[in-house]
Amino acid sequence: SKTYIFFGQLCCNCLHAVGGVWPMPQISASSPEQYPLNPEAFYFEYGRQSEAQPGCSVLDAAFKRYFSLIFPDYFPGDNLSVCAGQASLKAETVWGALRGLETFSQLVYQDDFGSFFVNKTDIEDFPRFQFRGILLDTSRHYLPVQAILKTLDAMAYSKFNVFHWHIVDDPSFPYQSQTFPDLSAKGAFHPMTHIYTQTDVQRVISYARLRGIRVLPEFDSPGHTQSWGKGQSDLLTPCYKGGTPSGAFGPVNPTLPSTYQFIARLFKEVSSVFPDSYIHLGGDEVNFFCWKSNPDVRAFMQKMGFGTDFTKLEAFYMESIVNITSTLNKTAIVWQDVFDYHERIPEDTVLHIWKGVPYDYTKELSRITKAGKRVVLAAPWYINHIAYGQDWRKSYTVQPLNFSGTEEQKKLVIGGEVCMWGEYVDATNLTPRLWPRASAAAERLWSDEKQTSSVEKAFPRLQDFRCKLLRRGIQAEPLYVGHCRHEYQGI
Amino acid sequence: SFDLTCVWQYLLVELVAQSSRYGSLWPLPQKVQLSDVSFKLTTSSFRIVDAKESSAGPSCSLLQNAYRRYYDYIFENAKKSWQAKGKRTGPSELGELQVWITSADSECDGYPSVTSDESCLETFSQLVYKDEFGTKNINQTTISDFPRFAHRGILLDSSRHFLPIKVILANLETMAMNKFNVFHWHIVDDQSFPYLSRTFPQLSQKGAYHPYTHVYTPADVKMVIEFARLRGIRVVPEYDTPGHTQSWGKGQADLLTPCYAGSKPSGAFGPVNPILNTTYDFMTQFFKEISTVFPDAYIHLGGDEVDFTCWKSNPDIQKFMEQQGFGQDYSKLESFYIQKLLNIVSTTNKGYMIWQEVFDNGLKPDTVVHVWIGGATDEEMHKVTGAGYTTILSAPWYLDYISYGQDWQKYYKVEPLSFNGTEEQKKLVIGGEACLWGEYVDATNLTPRLWPRASAVAERLWSAKDVTDISDAFNRLSAHRCRMVERDIPAEPLFSSYCPHEYKGV
Numbered sequence: 001s002k003t004y005i006f007f008g009q010l011c012c013n014c015l016h017a018v019g020g021v022w023p024m025p026q027i028s029a030s031s032p033e034q035y036p037l038n039p040e041a042f043y044f045e046y047g048r049q050s051e052a053q054p055g056c057s058v059l060d061a062a063f064k065r066y067f068s069l070i071f072p073d074y075f076p077g078d079n080l081s082v083c084a085g086q087a088s089l090k091a092e093t094v095w096g097a098l099r100g101l102e103t104f105s106q107l108v109y110q111d112d113f114g115s116f117f118v119n120k121t122d123i124e125d126f127p128r129f130q131f132r133g134i135l136l137d138t139s140r141h142y143l144p145v146q147a148i149l150k151t152l153d154a155m156a157y158s159k160f161n162v163f164h165w166h167i168v169d170d171p172s173f174p175y176q177s178q179t180f181p182d183l184s185a186k187g188a189f190h191p192m193t194h195i196y197t198q199t200d201v202q203r204v205i206s207y208a209r210l211r212g213i214r215v216l217p218e219f220d221s222p223g224h225t226q227s228w229g230k231g232q233s234d235l236l237t238p239c240y241k242g243g244t245p246s247g248a249f250g251p252v253n254p255t256l257p258s259t260y261q262f263i264a265r266l267f268k269e270v271s272s273v274f275p276d277s278y279i280h281l282g283g284d285e286v287n288f289f290c291w292k293s294n295p296d297v298r299a300f301m302q303k304m305g306f307g308t309d310f311t312k313l314e315a316f317y318m319e320s321i322v323n324i325t326s327t328l329n330k331t332a333i334v335w336q337d338v339f340d341y342h343e344r345i346p347e348d349t350v351l352h353i354w355k356g357v358p359y360d361y362t363k364e365l366s367r368i369t370k371a372g373k374r375v376v377l378a379a380p381w382y383i384n385h386i387a388y389g390q391d392w393r394k395s396y397t398v399q400p401l402n403f404s405g406t407e408e409q410k411k412l413v414i415g416g417e418v419c420m421w422g423e424y425v426d427a428t429n430l431t432p433r434l435w436p437r438a439s440a441a442a443e444r445l446w447s448d449e450k451q452t453s454s455v456e457k458a459f460p461r462l463q464d465f466r467c468k469l470l471r472r473g474i475q476a477e478p479l480y481v482g483h484c485r486h487e488y489q490g491i
Numbered sequence: 492s493f494d495l496t497c498v499w500q501y502l503l504v505e506l507v508a509q510s511s512r513y514g515s516l517w518p519l520p521q522k523v524q525l526s527d528v529s530f531k532l533t534t535s536s537f538r539i540v541d542a543k544e545s546s547a548g549p550s551c552s553l554l555q556n557a558y559r560r561y562y563d564y565i566f567e568n569a570k571k572s573w574q575a576k577g578k579r580t581g582p583s584e585l586g587e588l589q590v591w592i593t594s595a596d597s598e599c600d601g602y603p604s605v606t607s608d609e610s611c612l613e614t615f616s617q618l619v620y621k622d623e624f625g626t627k628n629i630n631q632t633t634i635s636d637f638p639r640f641a642h643r644g645i646l647l648d649s650s651r652h653f654l655p656i657k658v659i660l661a662n663l664e665t666m667a668m669n670k671f672n673v674f675h676w677h678i679v680d681d682q683s684f685p686y687l688s689r690t691f692p693q694l695s696q697k698g699a700y701h702p703y704t705h706v707y708t709p710a711d712v713k714m715v716i717e718f719a720r721l722r723g724i725r726v727v728p729e730y731d732t733p734g735h736t737q738s739w740g741k742g743q744a745d746l747l748t749p750c751y752a753g754s755k756p757s758g759a760f761g762p763v764n765p766i767l768n769t770t771y772d773f774m775t776q777f778f779k780e781i782s783t784v785f786p787d788a789y790i791h792l793g794g795d796e797v798d799f800t801c802w803k804s805n806p807d808i809q810k811f812m813e814q815q816g817f818g819q820d821y822s823k824l825e826s827f828y829i830q831k832l833l834n835i836v837s838t839t840n841k842g843y844m845i846w847q848e849v850f851d852n853g854l855k856p857d858t859v860v861h862v863w864i865g866g867a868t869d870e871e872m873h874k875v876t877g878a879g880y881t882t883i884l885s886a887p888w889y890l891d892y893i894s895y896g897q898d899w900q901k902y903y904k905v906e907p908l909s910f911n912g913t914e915e916q917k918k919l920v921i922g923g924e925a926c927l928w929g930e931y932v933d934a935t936n937l938t939p940r941l942w943p944r945a946s947a948v949a950e951r952l953w954s955a956k957d958v959t960d961i962s963d964a965f966n967r968l969s970a971h972r973c974r975m976v977e978r979d980i981p982a983e984p985l986f987s988s989y990c991p992h993e994y995k996g997v
Contacts, residue, residue, distance in 0.1 A: 139987075140987040141984055141987060141988065141989065142989055142993060144993055144994075144995070171987045171988075172989070189988075189989035190989065190991070193991070193993075194989055194993075384895070385895045386893050386894065386895055387893065387894060387895070388891070388892045388893055388894070388931070389931070390931075422987070423986060423987050424895070424896070424897075424983065424984060424985075424986065425983075425984070426983070426984050426993065426994070427981075427993060427994045427996075428938075428939045428976065428981035428982060428983045428984070428994045429936070429939035429940075429981065429983040429984075431935075432935045432936035432939065433936075470935070475935045475936075476935060477931070477932075477933070477935045477936040478652055478931060478932070478933050478935070478936075479931075480930060480931065481651040481652065481682045481929070481930055482652070482682075482700075483652065483653055483683070483700035483701065483705055485701070485704070487653060487655055487704075487705075487933065487934060488655075488933070488934045488935045489655050489657055489934065490657065490658075490934070490996065
C-alpha cells in the first residue's frame with residue numbers, strides 16, 4: 001500500500017531531507033525550509049476521515065514508539081499546547097502507516113543546540129517488492145528472545161516486513177511443541193534454558209505484528225532434522241552399514257505412515273500457533289546416502305516404481321507434506337531444491353532461491369519464473385558470509401530482476417531475503433553482523449533501482465542511517481572510518 | 492621480576508560438550524598434573540588469602556583487588572554469601588587459596604615490565620567447575636606454569652574509530668583472562684587525534700572527531716593505565732610518525748610537509764616535515780609529556796608506511812636532500828628523521844619499538860622491531876634477528892582481517908619460531924601481538940571480533956611449542972569462550988553450540 005507524507009514543495013537532496021531516509025522513498029520532494037518541532041507540543045493524531053481511530057492497537061502503540069524515537073532522551077512535562085503547523089500522513093492500511101511513521105521519524109533531526117526540526121517535504125512511497133525478509137537461525141545457536149525482539153525493532157527501521165524464523169535444524173530443536181513436548185525436551189541444547197515456550201513464540205509474533213512484520217516459521221525437512229529424532233523415535237531413517245543399522249540416522253523416513261501422521265499433527269499445531277498464511281517447509285540439502293543404505297527404503301522405492309532415483313522419493317515426501325499444508329489452509333514456501341529435483345508442486349508454492357556461487361541464481365530465477373512459480377531471492381544476500389572491507393556494496397548492487405525473462409515472469413519475483421545463518425552467530429555478535437549490512441539489501445528491496453544505483457551516493461546516507469541506528473540503541477557496526485555524534489558506549 | 496607461587500592443591504576436570512582432559516584451561520599451562528579427587532568450594536568458607544610467608548600483605552592493593560575479582564569470577568558474582576564466621580571446612584572442602592609472593596620485593600605498587608609474569612589466580616579460577624548439584628568443585632592438581640614468550644600483546648586502534656573507555660577496560664579485563672600482558676595502544680593516526688595533550692591541547696581540539704566527546708582526557712588515560720596495572724598488563728602507547736599523522740597537522744601548523752603540485756602548494760599535507768627545527772622542538776616537548784604520562788619502559792614510535800610522494804614534491808625538501816647528499820633516496824630522509832626522533836626519545840630514558848620498515852629502510856637503531864608485513868614473514872624474522880634485534884611478531888595475527896569460518900585455527904597454527912635461524916636468533920623473539928586495526932571496528936563490534944580469536948594467539952604465545960592438538964584446543968577454547976560469556980564478555984561462538992549461560996546483553 002502507498003503512503004503519502006505532505007509538507008511542501010521544493011527539491012533538496014541533503015541528509016536533512018529525503019537523503020536522510022533509508023530506504024530511499026520512491027517519489028519525494030523537499031525544501032530547505034525548516035519547521036521546528038517542540039517535543040512539549042508535538043503529537044500524533046488520527047485524521048478525522050481515517051478508518052483507524054484510537055483503539056487501533058497497531059497505531060496506538062506506534063504513535064508511542066515513534067514519539068520516543070523522534071525525541072530520544074525526552075521526558076514529557078505537563079503542558080501540551082496546540083501546534084500551529086501540521087503534517088499529514090495518508091496510508092491505505094495501518095501497515096502503510098507504520099512505514100510512513102518510520103519515514104517521518106527519519107526526517108526529524110536535531111541541530112547543534114538540540115532543537116528538533118523537520119524540513120518541508122512531500123513523499124509518496126511504496127515498496128518495490130512486497131516480501132522483504134530477514135532469516136534468523138535459532139538452531140545452530142539459541143537466540144534469547146530479547147535478541148529476536150531487538151532484531152525486529154531494527155527490521156522496522158529498515159522497513160523489512162518478514163521475519164523468516166528458521167527455528168529448528170540439525171543441532172537443536174528449541175521450539176516447545178504442545179503436541180510433542182519431547183521434541184524440545186530431548187532435542188533442545190537444554191530443555192529448560194534453551195527453548196522457546198508458547199508464550200515466547202506469541203511474544204515474538206505480537207511484537208512483530210505491532211511493527212508490521214510477518215513471522216514466517218520454517219520447519220525444515222526431510223533433511224536438517226537430526227534434532228527431531230532425539231524426541232521422536234522412528235521419525236528419522238536408520239542408516240545401515242552392510243546389513244545392520246549403524247546407529248546413525250539420516251533424513252526423515254518417508255516410507256512410514258507414522259511419519260505423515262506425525263507431520264500432520266505437528267503442522268496442525270504450527271498452523272494454529274503461527275497466524276501467517278505461509279509456512280516454510282524447507283526441503284533443502286537432502287543427503288540420499290542414508291536412504292540408499294536402508295533396505296526398507298530400497299524396498300519401498302521398488303514398490304513405488306521409483307527404481308533407484310531417490311529424487312523421486314524426496315519428491316514423494318515433499319508433495320505429501322505440501323498437501324498436508326494445503327489442507328491446513330496454508331501456502332508453502334520451499335527452498336529451490338524442491339523445484340530442482342522435481343516440479344510437481346502446487347501452483348501457489350513459493351520457491352526460495354538460495355544457491356550462490358558456483359551456481360548462477362539468475363539462471364534459476366529464469367527457470368522457476370518460466371514455470372510460472374513465484375520466487376523469493378536469497379542467494380546474493382547470505383550475509384552470514386563475512387569478509388574484510390565494505391561488503392555492504394555487494395548487497396546493495398544486486399539487481400533482482402536482471403535475468404532473462406518476460407515482464408510476466410519478472411512479476412513473479414515477490415521479493416528477497418537477507419539470511420543470517422547461525423553457525424558462527426549468536427547473541428554476542430548477531431546485531432553488529434546484521435546491521436547495517438542488511439540495510440543495504442533493504443534499500444534494494446524497497447526503493448527504485450534507478451534512483452539507488454550509485455554506491456558512492458549511498459555511502460554517506462547509509463553512514464548517517466547507521467548513526468541513527470546507534471542512537472536508537474541498535475548496535476550497528478561501522479561501514480568505514482569515521483564517527484557518530486552518539487557512539488555506542490557499552491561493550 | 493617476582494616469583495608468584497600459588498600454593499594450591501586441586502585441579503579441575505570440567506565437563507564440556509566434548510571434554511578435554513585439561514578441562515577448560517586456557518592457555519594450557521606448561522605442566523599439569525591431574526587427579527579425580529574433588530573438593531567443594533562454598534561461598535561461606537572459601538577465601539583467597541596471602542600466605543604467611545608471602546612478601547605481600549594486606550597493604551598490597553593490587554593483590555587484594557585481584558582476590559576479590561577472582562572470588563567473584565569463581566562464585567559468579569553470588570550476591571549472597573552468608574557470613575558463617577568460624578565455620579570449619581569439612582573434609583571434602585577447600586577452605587582457602589594461599590597466595591605466596593616469593594621475591595623479597597613484591598613490586599606491589601610498581602608497574603609490570605617485560606619480565607613480569609604471573610596469573611595463577613586466573614588459572615585457579617579456570618579449574619573450578621560446577622557439579623550436578625550446582626556446587627563449585629575443584630580437583631586435586633599440581634600446576635607449574637610460566638609463559639613461553641614474555642611479550643604477549645593486543646593492539647587496539649582508537650584513531651580510525653574512537654573507542655569509549657568502557658570498551659577498552661572490558662578488553663583489558665578479557666586480556667587478563669587470557670594472560671595477555673601488553674596493551675599496545677595505537678592511540679592516534681591519520682583520521683583522528685583523540686589524545687588530549689596537556690602540552691599541546693590543540694592537537695585534540697582540532698584533530699579529534701569531536702573535541703569533547705571523542706577524546707581521552709588525562710584522567711581517562713590514568714584510568715586505563717591503573718586498570719591495566721591491577722591486571723598485570725603493560726600499556727605501551729604508540730605515537731606513529733612520520734606517516735599516519737594527518738590529524739596531527741590540524742592542531743599543529745607547520746608540522747606536516749606541504750605537498751606541491753608543480754611549483755605551488757596543493758593544499759594537501761604529507762608526512763611530518765623532517766627538515767624543520769620546529770618539528771624536532773615539537774617532538775621533544777611532546778615526547779617529554781608522553782614519557783611522564785605513560786609509566787611503561789617502552790614507547791612505540793611507529794615509522795610504518797611512509798609515502799614519499801609529498802616529500803618528493805616539496806622544493807625545500809628537494810634542496811635539503813641535495814644538501815645532505817641523499818640523492819633521490821628518500822628512505823635516507825626517513826631514516827634521518829627517525830634517528831633524530833630516537834635520539835629525542837632516548838633522552839626521556841624510554842626504550843622504543845618501531846615497525847619493520849624502519850629496519851627495512853636501512854636504519855640500524857637500538858630498538859625492538861615489530862614485524863607486521865605479511866608475505867615473506869619468515870625471511871623478515873630471519874633478517875631482523877640475524878641483525879641482532881629484539882623482535883615482536885604480528886604479521887600472521889591481523890585479526891581485523893575477518894573471513895567466514897573458524898579462522899581461529901589459522902592463528903593457532905602459527906609457529907613464531909618457524910623461520911631459519913640459530914638458537915641465539917630465536918631467543919631474540921620476545922613475543923607477539925594480535926592486532927585489531929580500526930577501519931571497520933568500533934565499540935559495536937570490537938569485543939566479539941577480538942574474542943575468542945585472540946585467545947588462539949594467547950595460547951600460542953604462552954603455552955609450550957608442542958601444544959598443537961587442534962581438536963583438544965577446540966574443546967578447551969569452547970569452554971573458555973563460554974566462561975568469558977559468563978563473565979559478561981560477548982566473545983563470539985566458534986561453531987554451532989551452546990553455553991549453559993548465554994550472553995545476556997543485547
